[in-house]
Amino acid sequence: xxxxxxxxxxxxxxxxxxxxxxxxxxxxxxxxxxxxxxxxxxxxxxxxxxxxxxxxxxxxxxxxxxxxxxxxxxxxxxxxxxxxxxxxxxxxxxxxxxxxxxxxxxxxxxxxxxxxxxxxxxxxxxxxxxxxxxxxxxxxxxxxxxxxxxxxxxxxxxxxxxxxxxxxxxxxxxxxxxxxxxxxxxxxxxxxxxxxxxxxxxxxxxxxxxxxxxxxxxxxxxxxxxxxxxxxxxxxxxxxxxxxxxxxxxxxxxxxxxxxxxxxxxxxxxxxxxxxxxxxxxxxxxxxxxxxxxxxxxxxxxxxxxxxxxxxxxxxxxxxxxxxxxxxxxxxxxxxxxxxxxxxxxxxxxxxxxxxxxxxxxxx
Numbered sequence: 326x327x328x329x330x331x332x333x334x335x336x337x338x339x340x341x342x343x344x345x346x347x348x349x350x351x352x353x354x355x356x357x358x359x360x361x362x363x364x365x366x367x368x369x370x371x372x373x374x375x376x377x378x379x380x381x382x383x384x385x386x387x388x389x390x391x392x393x394x395x396x397x398x399x400x401x402x403x404x405x406x407x408x409x410x411x412x413x414x415x416x417x418x419x420x421x422x423x424x425x426x427x428x429x430x431x432x433x434x435x436x437x438x439x440x441x442x443x444x445x446x447x448x449x450x451x452x453x454x455x456x457x458x459x460x461x462x463x464x465x466x467x468x469x470x471x472x473x474x475x476x477x478x479x480x481x482x483x484x485x486x487x488x489x490x491x492x493x494x495x496x497x498x499x500x501x502x503x504x505x506x507x508x509x510x511x512x513x514x515x516x517x518x519x520x521x522x523x524x525x526x527x528x529x530x531x532x533x534x535x536x537x538x539x540x541x542x543x544x545x546x547x548x549x550x551x552x553x554x555x556x557x558x559x560x561x562x563x564x565x566x567x568x569x570x571x572x573x574x575x576x577x578x579x580x581x582x583x584x585x586x587x588x589x590x591x592x593x594x595x596x597x598x599x600x601x602x603x604x605x606x607x608x609x610x611x612x613x614x615x616x617x618x619x620x621x622x623x624x625x626x627x628x629x630x631x632x633x634x635x636x637x638x639x640x641x642x643x644x645x646x647x648x649x650x651x652x653x654x655x656x657x658x659x660x661x662x663x664x665x666x667x668x669x670x671x672x673x674x675x676x677x678x679x680x681x682x683x684x685x686x687x688x689x
Contacts, residue, residue: 374458532630573624
């Protein structure tokens with residue numbers, strides 16, 4: 326699978342399978358001299374790990390990270406940083422009947438054909454959402470690198486579950502409220518309705534999708550390498566590596582296609598001696614390059630594919646139609662576990678571009 330790495334100067338390589346012995350990540354290109362501890366990476370991993378509440382999968386994984394190279398005496402050395410998580414709570418027997426019966430909404434069929442049945446099908450193998458833990462391993466380091474060198478911060482949160490949406494626009498005062506509830510929505514009243522909606526879907530053996538919003542502040546002007554490595558291009562590529570992501574928009578996004586240019590253009594103004602824009606319909610990116618305004622994104626997640634209801638499918642061995650009921654422990658909605666994953670991939674991409682631009686030096 327040659328597509329297991331992302332980045333140009335800061336390169337993350339993901340490895341492992343959902344039901345294999347371990348999953349892991351190698352982060353190459355991180356500057357020497359960054360102070361980092363396992364507990365800092367663990368803190369972000371704990372935000373996405375399974376089995377924490379009733380609205381997530383009941384698979385109990387500790388997701389305890391081990392740094393095995395690239396950090397010495399508490400500082401990065403400039404060498405590749407290798408991190409491991411040992412899998413401990415697999416129930417591979419739940420996937421025995423999936424060897425031949427294709428799960429609707431999953432990658433089973435195209436993966437079987439592409440790899441001629443040699444791929445590990447258990448838990449989705451390389452296609453499992455479990456592999457997003459490898460994004461977080463690298464992303465936690467990138468996030469700290471951006472914070473200590475450029476003061477850049479990324480905050481992602483749940484803004485919609487099914488048809489239930491946040492009532493107010495996000496602002497910086499809401500940041501402390503993101504992780505005060507299971508849904509990761511900074512509006513407590515809305516979060517309660519979202520939670521009930523997810524639990525109702527689970528009772529029916531069904532699932533829900535939703536939207537994650539991401540806001541990145543203090544980004545300097547000029548990050549991005551047009552045309553094919555524009556900041557939007559690379560952020561989109563990174564975000565689409567998350568299973569279940571089906572859409573992304575920056576700034577006014579699709580709404581911008583419905584209004585006039587006079588409404589969508591961001592007018593330049595002066596504020597405290599600094600050039601900024603009055604609005605931020607561009608989402609902080611113009612011509613594929615950061616313009617100094619917050620980078621804002623909305624990311625659409627489809628409903629989780631593994632549901633308990635009986636569904637029609639095909640048995641690839643007999644070439645006959647069949648009935649499938651997916652067993653196992655699955656998220657009725659993956660969205661609440663996604664904010665730290667989005668934070669991680671945004672941080673990895675922006676840190677990569679900051680290194681390309683020389684905004685971050687190879688030795689701190």
